[in-house]
Each structure stands twice: as C-alpha cells, then as structure tokens.
Amino acid sequence: MRRLVQWPDFAAALVVLALGVGFLAWARTYPSKPAAVPTLVAWIAIVLSLIDALARTETPLGRTLRRFVAAEHLIEWSAEGERAAGTARIAGAIFWVLAYLAAVAAFGFLAATPAYIFLYLKTHGGRALVPSALAAILTTAAVWATFQGLFRYPLYPGLLFGGY
Amino acid sequence: MLESTLTALQALLTPLGVLFLVLGVIVGLAFGVMPGIGGTTAIALLTPLTFALDSSQAMLLMGGIMGAVSAGGSVTSILLNTPGNAPNAATCFDGYPLAKQGKAGLAIGAAAGASTIGGFLGVFTLLAVIPVMKQLVLAFGPPEYFMLALMGLCAIAVATGGQFLRGLSAGAVGLMLAFVGYDSVAGGVRFTMGSNYLWDGIQLVPALTGLFAISEMIALSVAGGTIAREGAEARVTSVLQGVWLSVRHWKTTMQGSVIGTLIGAVPGLGGTVAAFLAYSAAVHASKAPETFGKGNIEGVIGPEASNNSKDGGALIPTLAFGIPGSAEMAVFLGVLVLHGLQPGPMLLIEHEGVIFALILALLVSTLLSNVVVLALSRPLAAVTRVDVHLLVPIVVAVALVGVYALRETLGDVLLAGLFGVLGYIMIRFGFPRVTLVIALVLGEIAERSYHQSLNMSGDDWTIFFTRTPSLVIFLLLVGFLLVPAVRALRKRRREPAAA
Numbered sequence: 001m002r003r004l005v006q007w008p009d010f011a012a013a014l015v016v017l018a019l020g021v022g023f024l025a026w027a028r029t030y031p032s033k034p035a036a037v038p039t040l041v042a043w044i045a046i047v048l049s050l051i052d053a054l055a056r057t058e059t060p061l062g063r064t065l066r067r068f069v070a071a072e073h074l075i076e077w078s079a080e081g082e083r084a085a086g087t088a089r090i091a092g093a094i095f096w097v098l099a100y101l102a103a104v105a106a107f108g109f110l111a112a113t114p115a116y117i118f119l120y121l122k123t124h125g126g127r128a129l130v131p132s133a134l135a136a137i138l139t140t141a142a143v144w145a146t147f148q149g150l151f152r153y154p155l156y157p158g159l160l161f162g163g164y
Numbered sequence: 165m166l167e168s169t170l171t172a173l174q175a176l177l178t179p180l181g182v183l184f185l186v187l188g189v190i191v192g193l194a195f196g197v198m199p200g201i202g203g204t205t206a207i208a209l210l211t212p213l214t215f216a217l218d219s220s221q222a223m224l225l226m227g228g229i230m231g232a233v234s235a236g237g238s239v240t241s242i243l244l245n246t247p248g249n250a251p252n253a254a255t256c257f258d259g260y261p262l263a264k265q266g267k268a269g270l271a272i273g274a275a276a277g278a279s280t281i282g283g284f285l286g287v288f289t290l291l292a293v294i295p296v297m298k299q300l301v302l303a304f305g306p307p308e309y310f311m312l313a314l315m316g317l318c319a320i321a322v323a324t325g326g327q328f329l330r331g332l333s334a335g336a337v338g339l340m341l342a343f344v345g346y347d348s349v350a351g352g353v354r355f356t357m358g359s360n361y362l363w364d365g366i367q368l369v370p371a372l373t374g375l376f377a378i379s380e381m382i383a384l385s386v387a388g389g390t391i392a393r394e395g396a397e398a399r400v401t402s403v404l405q406g407v408w409l410s411v412r413h414w415k416t417t418m419q420g421s422v423i424g425t426l427i428g429a430v431p432g433l434g435g436t437v438a439a440f441l442a443y444s445a446a447v448h449a450s451k452a453p454e455t456f457g458k459g460n461i462e463g464v465i466g467p468e469a470s471n472n473s474k475d476g477g478a479l480i481p482t483l484a485f486g487i488p489g490s491a492e493m494a495v496f497l498g499v500l501v502l503h504g505l506q507p508g509p510m511l512l513i514e515h516e517g518v519i520f521a522l523i524l525a526l527l528v529s530t531l532l533s534n535v536v537v538l539a540l541s542r543p544l545a546a547v548t549r550v551d552v553h554l555l556v557p558i559v560v561a562v563a564l565v566g567v568y569a570l571r572e573t574l575g576d577v578l579l580a581g582l583f584g585v586l587g588y589i590m591i592r593f594g595f596p597r598v599t600l601v602i603a604l605v606l607g608e609i610a611e612r613s614y615h616q617s618l619n620m621s622g623d624d625w626t627i628f629f630t631r632t633p634s635l636v637i638f639l640l641l642v643g644f645l646l647v648p649a650v651r652a653l654r655k656r657r658r659e660p661a662a663a
Contacts, residue, residue, distance in 0.1 A: 012593040016333045023340050026355060034350040037611045038343045045336035052329050085386045090592075093385035094585055097378060097560060101581040105574060109565055117557040124385065125553030139558050143565050153569040156577070163574065 006056045013053035020045035096120050108158030114140040171517035176224060176524055184221050188228020189529045193536060195229070196236020196249060203233035203249065203492045211499050219503045220521040226499055227525025230492070231283060232533035234435075234471040238275040239537060242464070243268055244559060246377035250368055251435035251471050253376055253601060254443040258456060258463025260380075265459050273406020274461050275468040276534035278417050281410060282469030283530030285421040286428070286476025287523055293480060306616035307628050311637035312427075313610035315441075331599040334590065338600035341366045342607020349615040361575035368436070370567045370580040371604060375597045377563045378584025383591060384552040403538055409461050410469075416446050416462045420469030427470075428477025435474040435492075440602050442470035472530055479526075483507055483519060 024042035027035045055065035096116070103112035114136040121132035147153045157163045176185065188210075195206035206229045214222035237252035242259035255275060262271040344355045345365030356362035410417050420442035427438035446466030447456045456463045482493040482500075500507055505515055567580045590597050621627035629635050 008593065012595070013333075016337065019337060019340070023355075030352075030354055031350065033615070034347045034352060034354055037614065038340070038354070041336055041339045041343070045333065045340070048329060048333045048336060052333060055329065089386050093382045094588065096385065096557075097382060097581055097584055100557075100560060100564070101578055104564065104577060109561075109568070113561045113565075117561060120557040121553065125551070125556075127553065135554060135558070139561060143562060147565055147569055151569070154572065155565065156568050156572075156574055 004058055006058070010053055010056040013049050013056055016045060017049035017053065020049055092124060096124060104156060104158070105163075106158055106160055108161055108163060109155040110140065110144065111158065113143060171220075171520065173524065176521065176528070180221060181224055184217065184225040185228045185525055185528060186532070188225040188525070189232040189533050189536070192229040192232025192529065193236040193533055196233040196238075196252075197240055203229060206233060207492060207496055207499065211502065214499055214502065219505060219515070219518045222499060222503055223518055223522035224525040226496060227522045228529040228532075230475045230496075231472070231526045231529030234468070234475075235276065235279055235530075235533040235537050238279065238464075238468055238471070239272060242271045242275060244377075244555070245380040246559060246563060247372060249435075250372050251439045251467075251474070253372055253436065254439040254467035254598070255464055255471075256376055257443060257598065258458070258460050261457065261459035262461065262464065267402060267459065270402035270406040270409070270461065271464050272537060273403035274409045274464050275406070276403075276538050277407035277410030278420065278465040278469040279472040280530055280534045281417050282421040282424055283472035283475065284527065285418070285469075286425045286473030287527050287530075288476075289425045289473070290476040290479055290523065303633050305631070306613040306620060307631050307634040308637060310610060310613035310617055311628060311634050311641065313606040313613060315637060315641045330594055331596045334595040334597070335599040335603040338603025339607045341371075341600075342604050343611070348608070348612055361573070365608070366604060367571070367576055367579065368605065369570055370576040371583045372601065373563050373567050374580040374583025374585075375587040375590075375601060378560060378580060379587025379591060379597070381556045381560050381563075382584060382588040385556045388552060390550065390552060406461070407538070410465050413462050413465050415449070416465045417469045419445050419449065420466040421473040424470030424473035425477035428474030429480040435471060435478070436605050437602075438470045438474045438477075439467040440598065440605075442466040443598075475526060479522075483511055 020042050024039060024046065027038040027042055029035075030038075051065060055062055100112060100116040103116060106112075107115075116136075117139055118132050118136035121127040121135055122129065125132075127135075144155065148155055176182070191206050191210065192203065195203065207226060210225060210229065214225060217225070233249060234251060237247060237249040238255050238259070240246045241252040241255040242263050245256050245260040245263075247253040247256055259271045259275065262268065340355075342365070344362055345353060346363055347354050353363050423442045423445060424435070424438045427441060428435060443463060443466050446462045447453045450456065450460070450462060452460070478493045482497060497507060500511075503518075505511060505518060511519065564577050564580060567576050568574070570576065587597050589595075590600070617627050618625065627634075629638060
C-alpha cells in the first residue's frame with residue numbers, strides 16, 4: 001500500500017510551517033512599524049510551507065504541485081555516501097561538533113582543541129594513538145602560533161578559566 | 165593621468181615599494197585562506213603598521229591585501245567547501261563538486277583566470293568612471309537600494325534550480341533571522357529572546373562559517389573517505405586548462421566582472437551579494453542550468469570574476485565620497501584618513517599619484533596572487549586526497565578559532581556551531597543553504613530601504629517606479645524572473661518539434 005505522505009519531507013515542511021506561525025505570533029507582539037515586514041515574511045513562510053506540505057502528499061494535487069515545485073535537480077552538494085548513512089552515524093558526527101563547542105565554552109581553545117582532535121581521530125576516525133596525538137599537538141601548536149603568537153589574537157580561555 | 169601613473173610606477177619600482185606590495189599579497193593570501201577571517205581583518209590589523217610608511221607605500225600594502233584576499237579564499241572554497249571569506253561562499257557551489265570529481269586543478273585555474281580578468285576589469289572600470297563618479301553614486305537612494313535588494317532576493321528562485329519552493333522557504337527563514345537584533349528603522353531591538361549578544365543581529369561570518377564549513381565537515385564526517393571520490397583523477401593536470409576556460413567562457417567572466425563592479429560600487433551591498441548575483445546570473449544564462457551545483461566550471465568563473473572586480477567598484481564611492489561600499493572599505497577609509505587623505509572629489513586632484521599607486525598595487529597584486537595560487541595548486545589540491553577524518557577536526561577547530569578571532573566573542577563560536585547543525589539539517593532535507601544566506605545578507609537592507617523610501621514619499625509606494633534608476637532596476641528584475649519561463653516555453657516548443 002502506498003503511503004499518503006512522504007514523511008521526512010512532509011515533516012520538514014511542517015517544521016517550516018511551525019516556524020512561520022511562531023514567528024508571526026512573535027512579530028505581533030511588537031508595535032506596527034517594526035512588525036510590518038516581519039509579519040509579511042511570516043505569512044509568506046506559512047503559505048510556502050503549506051504548498052510544500054501539500055506537494056509531499058500522494059494525492060493528485062500533491063503530484064501536480066510536485067511537478068512544479070520539487071524537481072530532481074537541486075543546486076546543492078552532499079558528501080557521497082552521506083545519504084545512506086544511519087541515524088547513529090549522523091548523531092555521532094553532530095555530537096562531536098557540539099561536544100567541541102561545549103568544551104571550548106568550558107575549558108577554552110587551548111585545552112579543548114587537542115582533546116577534541118585526539119578523541120575524534122582515535123574513536124570516530126579509527127586512527128592509531130600516535131598519529132592522533134601528533135595531529136592534536138601539531139594543530140593546536142599551529143593555531144596558537146598563528147592566532148596568538150603572530151597576529152596577537154587572544155584565544156578564548158574558557159568559562160572556568162576567566163572567560164565570559 | 166600619465167604623470168600620476170609614472171609617479172605611481174616610481175613608488176612601486178623601488179625595493180621598499182616591491183617589499184610592501186609583496187607583503188600585502190602574502191598577508192592577503194594568508195588571511196584569505198583562513199576561514200572566517202578576511203580582508204577587513206587583514207587591513208585592520210596592518211593599519212597601525214602603515215603609520216610609519218609614506219602614503220604611496222601604505223597604498224601599495226593595502227592594494228596588495230585587497231587584490232590577494234579573494235584569491236586565497238577561493239582555494240579553500242574549492243578544496244574544502246570552506247569559504248575563506250563571505251564573498252567566496254558562492255564559489256563553493258561548483259568549485260567543491262569539481263574538487264570531489266578530482267578536478268580541483270581545473271577549478272583553481274578557472275578561479276585564478278576569472279579573478280585576474282575580473283580584477284583588471286574592475287580597476288579599468290574604476291579608472292573609466294572616476295570622472296563621472298559623483299553623478300553615479302548620487303543617483304542611488306533608498307528606492308534603488310530596495311529594488312537592488314529585491315533583485316538579490318528574487319535571485320533565490322533562480323539559484324535553487326528545481327527546488328525553488330524549498331529555496332524560497334529557506335529564504336523566508338533567512339529573512340526571519342535577518343530581522344533579529346537592533347531595528348535601525350524603529351530604533352528598538354526585536355526577536356533577541358533577551359540576549360544581549362543578539363542585539364547586533366545574526367553575525368554574517370559565524371553564520372556563513374557554520375552553514376558552509378561546519379555543516380560540510382559534519383557531512384564529511386558522516387560519509388568518511390576522501391573529498392575527491394575514489395576513481396577520480398588523482399593528478400592536478402588541468403590548471404592551465406582551467407585558466408583557458410575562464411577565457412573561453414568570456415561571457416560568464418564579463419558578466420561576473422560587470423556585476424561585481426556595479427554591486428561593489430553600491431554602498432552597503434558588497435562583495436557577498438555580488439558573488440551570489442554573479443552565480444545566479446551564470447545559472448540563468450546557461451543552457452544547462454541543471455548542471456550547476458554538480459561541478460559546472462561557469463559556477464566558479466562567474467563568482468570569482470565578480471569577487472575581484474568588486475574591489476575596483478567598491479573604491480568608487482569610498483574614494484569619491486567617503487562612503488564605504490563594504491566593511492573592508494570602511495576600514496580602508498580609516499587608513500586614508502590616517503594618512504591625511506580626505507576622501508572626496510578633491511582627493512583625486514590633490515593626491516592623484518597616491519591613488520594611482522593604490523590602483524597599480526591592486527592590478528599587480530591581482531596578477532601576483534593568482535600566479536602564486538596557480539603555482540601552489542598541485543600541493544594544495546592534495547588536500548582533497550586526505551582522509552576526511554583527519555581533515556574534519558582540524559578544519560572545525562581552525563574555523564571556530566577564526567570566527568572567535570574576528571570579534572573575540574564566544575557567542576560567535578556557538579552561533580557558528582549551531583548554524584553548522586542547521587546547515588547539515590538543510591542538506592538532509594533538500595533546503596538550499598544559498599537562499600538562506602542571500603536573505604540573511606539582504607534582509608536588513610531591504611527592510612531599511614523600504615521604510616526609508618515610504619518615509620521619503622509620505623507612504624506613497626509609487627516612489628519605487630517613478631524614479632528612473634529604480635524603475636530600470638525593477639525592469640531588470642522582471643526580466644530576470646521571466647528568463648526561466650521563456651526558456652521553459654522554448655524548450656517545450658523545441659521538444660515536440662524534435663519528436
């Protein structure tokens with residue numbers, strides 16, 4: 001039996017719809033002048049997402065709309081093999097970025113960068129201990145020498161070490 | 165003019181003149197290659213150094229930086245999908261797919277060729293319009309800015325190929341994000357959720373770094389392997405062929421150069437808008453728009469020609485009126501004032517030699533930096549053969565340190581990370597990131613110009629159509645939107661005929 005909707009794409013359209021509705025409600029809390037253009041944009045987003053959602057349904061209207069608004073060709077790129085990846089691998093890749101951000105915020109660049117590179121290479125990248133450690137040390141040294149040493153940009157020290 | 169050119173040549177052809185120009189080129193390339201840091205930072209960083217130099221030497225240093233930054237930025241855009249500077253982001257769309265196909269050398273060659281030609285055309289345009297600068301800049305008011313911004317936003321529909329609905333949706337989200345922060349029209353803050361950091365709005369550099377660098381690193385981390393796919397040609401043999409392609413596709417090169425020069429000359433719009441418009445125009449003009457985003461060399465040539473030609477254009481209002489065309493020019497304005505060179509029509513009369521030194525430096529550095537990029541293309545392209553798991557943490561770390569260095573704010577780092585995740589989600593669900601970026605760049609300009617225009621006219625919206633420059637831009641915009649429809653109609657007519 002064919003499904004009535006293409007779920008991932010349909011859900012994505014609903015997320016944009018929710019964003020549009022939320023933004024519209026938010027815009028209306030401001031006086032008329034600063035709210036004018038945001039309100040218009042919110043309405044445009046709502047209409048677009050509704051058409052998008054309709055186009056993701058397996059109905060005559062959905063199929064007709066899809067022909068006009070969702071062709072095969074997309075001016076974007078994506079890493080080969082990335083489409084077939086499982087949820088766990090995607091979650092892992094996002095986790096590493098978020099973990100690095102959290103570590104930078106807490107401990108600063110000089111502590112977080114070598115730890116992040118080493119742990120990423122060792123666990124996610126499947127590299128040996130020595131190359132992972134070398135990459136971590138060399139990158140951190142290069143970052144420090146370029147930004148702090150050469151250009152005199154202070155590196156963020158981390159909330160635990162006096163950063164704000 | 166001849167006397168000034170000779171004076172400028174005299175300043176350049178001294179050991180110190182050559183030294184400062186080469187130093188400018190090296191600094192420009194280095195800052196261009198580093199994601200998140202661009203020409204604005206490079207000029208700002210070296211401004212105190214110019215205090216000890218005479219005006220001509222300072223102009224040689226600055227011209228060297230300006231001419232070289234975009235050449236450096238194009239290399240990382242092509243090889244790592246990480247724009248060195250915001251205007252290089254458009255180069256990623258086709259430069260990176262080319263690198264993935266093992267054609268990094270071809271893309272780098274085409275980028276170098278197009279940006280050299282674009283840079284030269286931009287400078288020659290600057291020379292040509294110097295006598296009529298005043299009339300040109302004064303012709304643009306808020307209605308014209310609004311129409312230009314609208315034209316940029318409508319380019320969304322073109323730039324997203326078949327996925328135009330999702331492109332427009334992403335554009336709408338981009339506009340919502342552009343409204344965050346201080347509202348320059350009503351004078352209050354909006355949509356900040358009580359965060360002081362968001363008062364300045366969504367910062368473009370962290371957003372771009374996140375959307376293009378971090379999100380791509382997430383995608384690579386998921387995919388594994390190397391950037392250039394297995395089976396792709398391993399050698400970088402097509403660099404000169406790439407240069408030749410920028411000449412063979414002379415229409416795209418010229419189109420990008422003209423767009424770069426014109427948009428660069430409009431204060432407030434800047435190189436990013438110019439590069440995206442040049443990309444859209446290349447897609448628009450192509451007989452095979454569906455090949456863009458998959459490694460069409462014209463998708464590299466258009467934005468790169470625009471990237472270097474915009475410098476010549478941006479100098480027009482900066483030198484003639486002291487109105488900077490971009491953030492880079494705003495910092496450069498400080499250098500001019502520091503050296504007692506008061507921008508305005510009299511600048512060219514009183515300090516013609518110094519200005520010609522700047523123009524000469526811009527020309528030479530454009531050529532020099534691209535020659536350096538070409539010479540280094542082989543080792544640089546080797547990056548695409550490295551295991552992505554080695555690249556990912558290094559690029560993420562360097563990009564985020566670069567983002568922090570720009571304003572020394574932790575918020576920028578976190579914003580870049582969040583935009584990275586957003587960018588990846590957009591990739592997964594087929595929302596083009598380019599449209600969000602265009603909207604983010606143009607949102608504030610469009611809203612401000614809209615309100616200013618209505619204030620000027622007493623809420624009479626016909627002001628957008630009664631002023632000649634505004635009407636001309638509007639007609640261009642309509643033509644721009646009609647081209648795909650005309651092309652589709654032609655295709656439909658041809659198909660039955662062929663059948």
